[in-house]
Amino acid sequence: MSLESLYQEIILDHYKNPHHKELHAPYAIEVHHNNPSCGDEVTLRLSLNGDSIGQVSWSGVGCSISQASTSIMSDLVTGKTMSEALELERIFLELMQSKGNFSGDVEVLEDAVALSGVAKYPARVKCALLGWMAFRDAALRAGSS
């Protein structure tokens, strides 16, 4: 496993120019998540458009993996139905928990497959999941309110 395959260009691009990284108003739900072991944080806002994800916006601090993953996630889920978005979250979680044994379907996960290398580094999995867990939390709260 080389550093280059962990830090693919796509990841570094998203890190340097993150998408949707500016908190928008109005919004339906705001959540704040952090990784107590490393200090990375994300604040995420979600607005709905009927049964679909209207807009995801966020702010936060963290490593390239957490920032890129959150950026990629916001691109992916925007415009999806709630259940499609939560299904993507499930698939991404499965990829992260795969210990690097599978590489992910680019048709489904798009840019997020670039994060597949993270699964080989157990200590970094939580970085890649930070934004996704915040999204899941926000989506479930939005669904129940």
Add this chain to the structure above:
Amino acid sequence: MAGFDSASLRGDFPILDRVVRNGNRLVYLDNGATSQKPRSVVDAEREFYFHHNAAVHRGAHLLAEEATDAFEGARTKVASHVNAKSEEIIFTKSATEALNMVAYGFLNATLDKSGVGSPFHIDKSKNIVVSELEHHANLLPWQQLAARTGAQLRWFPVDPEGRLDLTNIESIIDAQTAVVALTHQSNVTGAITDVPLISNRARQVGAIFVLDACQSVPHMKVDVQALNIDFLAYSGHKALGPTGVGVLWGRYELLEQMPPMLTGGSMIESATITSATFASPPKRFEAGVPNMAQAVGLGAAIDYLNNVGMGAIAEHESELTSRALAGLGAISGLTIIGPTNNHARGGVLSFTVEGIHPHDLGQVLDDKGIAVRTGHHCAWPLMQALKVNATTRASFYLYNTEDEVDQLVAAVIDAKRFFKV
């Protein structure tokens, strides 16, 4: 040059031969988190288990006698290492437990009906003094004690170099101060606290002074009498010793007045179904069958440290620190978080590199076999005060070499190239 050759004693530490990622030999620079163990420490534990293992202070048989001798022998070594008396040394599971033991001593004395008049009795007229640079282990016990008793929590702020700002010492430590709990050497910035200056002030107002010596006892000569303090805590695992053993030292006349945190077997003088009287220190504070093999291992660690010499170790680490400060300091975009000159600081060095998150930097270093710590180092309030989210930390010990420092510097430069910053 320090009085020993770090390269020659590396052979005593089998783990230092480990080949880690990409065929690289391990460069272990995470000693602030935990130290590696020499053979003699693991051998001492094995020897105890294989030949002398029995519950100390209990059995009526030969092994119990030998185990007790070994355990008490370790206590004597630990005591003389910090210039204390044996009966003032309490074996705990860690520094965290040791610090909690003192904080809970205060809480229990405050709850006890007979506690009024005890130096450990506090109420909302009293205050507790800590600092912004404390490790959570020396912050939360006091913060929680304050919350539970209504005592006021006060703290020394830090200056931009991460040193305690003592400007307002006279008003921060006042006649109502019950306890002052501070760190001897910061686990983030390496800054060494001017303990005698503060402990003298604590003495003036009759406050109890507690020192978190986790990052000092393993690395330099520490003398509890010269420091003029009342309690000291450290963890064996950061001092070449095993995990699962820590030390609390306290002045005997205070230990005699301190209520125990844990109660149970081996800590009583007499017991009935409704009441008990407690044994004298240190037994009062060692409820249950103690961590015997670990204490014996710590004794062996202290022998090892003394053979090398605490002064020589401090000198060696200081040389490595100078080299690291110069090498890292010359890298553009790199900021040392902590004192940038090598005065009153130990071999713990935190830094940030513009454009590279510490996690990512740590990953590149790991790829080259260099083990460092990244994150907030269990000192969130300090990170907030210094306005950094996380740092990369290299921390040295007696077995680190100048070559390893150079590898660290070169790897940081490589990381900048990799991330194109």
